[in-house]
Amino acid sequence: MRVGVVTFPGSNCDCDTLEAFEFLDVPTKHLWYADTDLTDVDAVVLPGGFSYGDYLRSGALAAKAPMMTAIRDAIQGRDLPVLGICNGFQILTEAGLLPGALRANRHGQFRCAWQTLRVTNESPLFLGLSEGELLRLPIAHAEGSYYAPAGTLADLFMSREVWLQYVDDRGDLNTLTNPNGSLANIAGITRGNVAALMPHPERALEKAFGSEDGRRLLMAWLRGLQERSAHAS
Amino acid sequence: MQAEEVGLTSPEYMKIVELMHRKPNDLELGLFGALWSEHCSYKSTKALLSRLPHDGPHVVQGPGANAGVVRLDQDIEVAFKVESHNHPSYVEPVQGAATGVGGILRDIVAMGARPVALADLLRFGIDAHSLILLDRVVKGVGQYGNAIGIPTVIGDLAFSDTYRGNPLVNVMAVGLRSPEMHISASTARPGQWLLLVGQRTGRDGIHGASLLASRDFTEGDDDLRPTVQVGDPFLGKLLMEATLKAVSEGLLAALQDLGAAGLASATAELCDASGVGAELWLDRVPLRQKGLTAYDIMLSETQERMLLVTSDENLSQVVSIFEHQEILCSVIGHITASKELAVQYRDRPVASVRPDWLIKEAPRRPLSEAQWVSLKAPVAGGTAIAPAFDPRMVREVLSDRDVRDRRPIYRRYDSTIRSATIWGPSHDSAILRVRGSDAGLAIAVFGTGRWASVDPYAGGVGAVLLVLARLAAQGAEPLGLTDGVNAGNPDLAESYDAMAALVRGVADAARAAGVPVTGGNVSLHNETDGQAIWPTVMMGGVGRQPHPYSPLPDYLTASGDLLFLINPSELNLGGSVVALHHQGMTAFPRVDLRKVPHLLKSVSDWALSGVPRAMRAVGPGGLGAVVVRMMQGQTLAYGVEMDLKERDSDLTARLFNEVPLQWVTLVDSRDKDRAMDYWGNLGVEVTQVGVVNDTGTLSFKAQGHSWPGSTLLEAWHRPFEEGAYEP
Numbered sequence: 001m002r003v004g005v006v007t008f009p010g011s012n013c014d015c016d017t018l019e020a021f022e023f024l025d026v027p028t029k030h031l032w033y034a035d036t037d038l039t040d041v042d043a044v045v046l047p048g049g050f051s052y053g054d055y056l057r058s059g060a061l062a063a064k065a066p067m068m069t070a071i072r073d074a075i076q077g078r079d080l081p082v083l084g085i086c087n088g089f090q091i092l093t094e095a096g097l098l099p100g101a102l103r104a105n106r107h108g109q110f111r112c113a114w115q116t117l118r119v120t121n122e123s124p125l126f127l128g129l130s131e132g133e134l135l136r137l138p139i140a141h142a143e144g145s146y147y148a149p150a151g152t153l154a155d156l157f158m159s160r161e162v163w164l165q166y167v168d169d170r171g172d173l174n175t176l177t178n179p180n181g182s183l184a185n186i187a188g189i190t191r192g193n194v195a196a197l198m199p200h201p202e203r204a205l206e207k208a209f210g211s212e213d214g215r216r217l218l219m220a221w222l223r224g225l226q227e228r229s230a231h232a233s
Numbered sequence: 234m235q236a237e238e239v240g241l242t243s244p245e246y247m248k249i250v251e252l253m254h255r256k257p258n259d260l261e262l263g264l265f266g267a268l269w270s271e272h273c274s275y276k277s278t279k280a281l282l283s284r285l286p287h288d289g290p291h292v293v294q295g296p297g298a299n300a301g302v303v304r305l306d307q308d309i310e311v312a313f314k315v316e317s318h319n320h321p322s323y324v325e326p327v328q329g330a331a332t333g334v335g336g337i338l339r340d341i342v343a344m345g346a347r348p349v350a351l352a353d354l355l356r357f358g359i360d361a362h363s364l365i366l367l368d369r370v371v372k373g374v375g376q377y378g379n380a381i382g383i384p385t386v387i388g389d390l391a392f393s394d395t396y397r398g399n400p401l402v403n404v405m406a407v408g409l410r411s412p413e414m415h416i417s418a419s420t421a422r423p424g425q426w427l428l429l430v431g432q433r434t435g436r437d438g439i440h441g442a443s444l445l446a447s448r449d450f451t452e453g454d455d456d457l458r459p460t461v462q463v464g465d466p467f468l469g470k471l472l473m474e475a476t477l478k479a480v481s482e483g484l485l486a487a488l489q490d491l492g493a494a495g496l497a498s499a500t501a502e503l504c505d506a507s508g509v510g511a512e513l514w515l516d517r518v519p520l521r522q523k524g525l526t527a528y529d530i531m532l533s534e535t536q537e538r539m540l541l542v543t544s545d546e547n548l549s550q551v552v553s554i555f556e557h558q559e560i561l562c563s564v565i566g567h568i569t570a571s572k573e574l575a576v577q578y579r580d581r582p583v584a585s586v587r588p589d590w591l592i593k594e595a596p597r598r599p600l601s602e603a604q605w606v607s608l609k610a611p612v613a614g615g616t617a618i619a620p621a622f623d624p625r626m627v628r629e630v631l632s633d634r635d636v637r638d639r640r641p642i643y644r645r646y647d648s649t650i651r652s653a654t655i656w657g658p659s660h661d662s663a664i665l666r667v668r669g670s671d672a673g674l675a676i677a678v679f680g681t682g683r684w685a686s687v688d689p690y691a692g693g694v695g696a697v698l699l700v701l702a703r704l705a706a707q708g709a710e711p712l713g714l715t716d717g718v719n720a721g722n723p724d725l726a727e728s729y730d731a732m733a734a735l736v737r738g739v740a741d742a743a744r745a746a747g748v749p750v751t752g753g754n755v756s757l758h759n760e761t762d763g764q765a766i767w768p769t770v771m772m773g774g775v776g777r778q779p780h781p782y783s784p785l786p787d788y789l790t791a792s793g794d795l796l797f798l799i800n801p802s803e804l805n806l807g808g809s810v811v812a813l814h815h816q817g818m819t820a821f822p823r824v825d826l827r828k829v830p831h832l833l834k835s836v837s838d839w840a841l842s843g844v845p846r847a848m849r850a851v852g853p854g855g856l857g858a859v860v861v862r863m864m865q866g867q868t869l870a871y872g873v874e875m876d877l878k879e880r881d882s883d884l885t886a887r888l889f890n891e892v893p894l895q896w897v898t899l900v901d902s903r904d905k906d907r908a909m910d911y912w913g914n915l916g917v918e919v920t921q922v923g924v925v926n927d928t929g930t931l932s933f934k935a936q937g938h939s940w941p942g943s944t945l946l947e948a949w950h951r952p953f954e955e956g957a958y959e960p
Binding site: 009010012013015016019020049050052053054055109110111112113138140142200202203205206208209 | 381467643654781
């Protein structure tokens with residue numbers, strides 16, 4: 001099991017993400033945006049932060065990188081599991097690999113805060129995260145307001161692809177705990193083997209940092225990978 | 234071209250002619266104008282700053298380099314410095330603040346250190362325009378810091394009408410390096426190549442140093458907007474990565490960032506520090522637009538550029554590192570054994586000056602021993618008279634802009650990127666874990682405002698002591714300090730004297746505490762239409778935190794715990810929020826410096842002793858504000874019953890004085906005797922001021938007052954657009 005982490009020009013959570021998987025004792029491979037070789041990785045993470053300074057829409061330029069073409073081919077060809085974090089989520093929607101878009105936060109400001117999230121739908125991609133479970137994770141973004149046209153949004157709910165939602169500390173959905181104006185408080189979605197979320201699990205691996213729910217989330221993803229590769233072989 | 238056009242006086246011009254034995258040409262005059270400017274030469278303050286204590290057991294690099302460096306442990310060194318970007322931030326707040334962040338980060342990179350943290354120290358007026366500036370400056374700080382991926386982990390913010398025309402934007406950056414990464418501007422040798430890397434040079438920011446930052450504002454200064462630069466954090470990120478890679482592979486001989494006065498300053502400083510000359514070929518400088526003159530190229534302040542020096546042997550490897558990051562990298566000259574900085578453009582020599590003329594020969598304002606002594610003289614008048622206690626003062630103080638919650642600001646900064654922030658901006662000091670070390674890094678900042686308005690000396694002392702008090706509250710050993718001095722026009726006696734007294738205060742307090750000041754920045758001419766700001770020093774301190782994964786809490790943790798006030802001060806409200814509201818400006822109290830080391834050591838040892846449950850240093854808003862802030866830790870479940878022996882005006886003074894070197898600490902009631910013994914043995918006065926309960930309210934036992942926590946928080950959370958509650 002080897003996880004590839006992609007660095008685009010200007011990526012700034014790539015090192016945190018690589019270190020997070022090393023902390024979890026998972027072999028990693030550092031992937032460069034201009035390369036296209038994915039042969040020896042079993043899954044790919046698109047890290048958060050910024051890419052290309054995000055002067056255009058966040059993720060718009062990174063979505064056109066050669067590595068993204070290779071990732072698209074691998075998703076289509078061998079169902080490559082991909083996890084997008086923050087900017088990675090933006091890149092995946094810009095690349096059309098996940099539905100919808102991430103718009104500028106409705107209040108117009110960057111937002112860095114601790115946020116409670118609820119697992120809306122259990123996903124085979126995250127083994128051990130059960131429906132209704134609450135996670136506390138940091139968010140840090142200026143463009144995290146999830147948007148999808150009404151039909152797409154309904155499909156997402158119908159097909160149980162809405163994975164994480166912003167909630168209050170008791171787990172209730174309401175507009176006051178929506179940090180960015182996302183439709184239906186959506187914080188993360190899945191489709192096929194591709195999952196993405198705006199919060200930063202790699203920043204919450206140990207209690208001393210405020211929460212270890214990031215570790216739980218990443219471990220659940222790794223268990224999901226192992227389970228599926230066991231079935232495949 | 235006339236001397237005045239580049240900001241030089243006629244005696245300065247005469248001195249240039251004397252040094253050169255000829256008249257300078259326009260380009261040479263421009264070089265002198267920039268390098269001899271207040272901003273680059275520190276001409277008014279160099280003698281003053283040389284009086285600061287610079288040495289200490291942990292110092293690796295003192296003042297004079299791009300940043301100070303102290304030793305965290307055997308394997309890790311800390312580079313840190315504060316820098317101002319005041320004038321540009323008034324003219325164009327978003328880009329002014331953003332380039333301020335970019336500039337100080339490149340200073341850290343120029344020391345071969347990887348930036349790991351930022352802190353912003355801001356001062357604004359309270360009128361509607363100032364609050365818009367605040368919003369834009371915060372956007373700018375975040376825009377650069379967030380995008381380049383360096384967390385902003387702590388900050389300081391205060392308001393006064395004095396800053397209306399001159400807001401202050403100071404940013405401190407902190408970086409880490411291995412002791413093997415020793416690189417600086419002083420290690421260039423003849424025969425090596427000079428490389429310019431990063432952004433193409435444009436016509437932006439010419440005269441930023443000599444004109445914008447080195448003179449006062451007057452009505453109709455809109456024409457200064459072109460002197461502000463534009464920041465590109467994306468390129469800044471690539472440049473940082475490539476430069477640090479070249480450093481870590483040992484490929485560079487010397488390194489200098491390009492900031493104020495651009496290539497002129499970078500080459501002159503590098504040559505002077507290394508004791509070498511250089512030949513520059515300006516035709517090889519990549520340009521953003523056609524038609525730039527040699528003058529434009531030398532003095533442009535285009536951001537995101539670095540000057541590298543490398544040997545012939547390493548040149549191709551350096552070039553390939555920058556090519557990998559797709560950054561322009563051009564050989565623009567070479568280091569020579571001559572004493573000259575010789576500049577060529579279009580195959581003709583266009584300037585020839587000696588670097589030491591530009592740097593060491595810059596005019597300096599002398600400072601006599603008598604002047605230095607006089608700076609400590611007591612200030613007449615301005616004594617605070619404490620008003621009788623009124624229960625409404627509690628909400629009044631909590632809702633003052635200098636005390637209230639800064640979350641609306643810091644939530645716009647990424648404070649958790651790099652996954653090292655254990656304590657961030659909601660605390661009084663930041664605590665970062667350091668990979669590869671058991672020790673963590675503690676960072677505390679504080680700047681004066683009110684404190685230095687009447688008695689700048691006392692304010693300077695106070696700022697240093699509060700930074701050190703905050704580090705001590707975590708048991709962090711202070712390694713070094715950085716100072717950002719902001720003041721008015723140094724040519725006016727009143728402004729100069731106030732600034733000088735402020736610096737003397739910093740010097741005396743730092744010396745008394747035995748903590749060196751390893752670098753900093755001076756911003757003068759913060760004066761608009763003859764109105765100077767209060768002299769303002771922004772202090773930053775870094776400390777070695779022995780247990781980064783388990784900080785000592787700064788909030789209430791258990792009902793029944795006892796609250797003690799360590800080292801209760803004299804009852805002097807001078808310079809406090811309450812004094813300001815009820816009386817106006819008053820002199821900040823002077824502290825007896827003889828007891829400083831003993832107090833700091835005792836508090837630090839106490840923090841590490843395992844006895845206290847929590848601790849916080851007293852600062853703006855006094856004891857009252859500290860207790861409320863301790864109440865709102867993680868939940869509002871706990872309350873405090875205060876039991877103070879003071880009455881009436883004494884109660885006001887006890888609750889709201891801001892005298893430094895006081896701490897509130899919490900102990901389990903079973904540890905009361907241990908605590909009393911500990912402090913008794915050290916000869917430090919402590920007094921019990923309250924008991925923690927589970928009511929969620931603050932109450933005063935003797936007076937019968939009580940406030941639900943939510944009422945207090947509502948005052949503390951008041952938006953910055955609104956003024957304080959008035960009784």
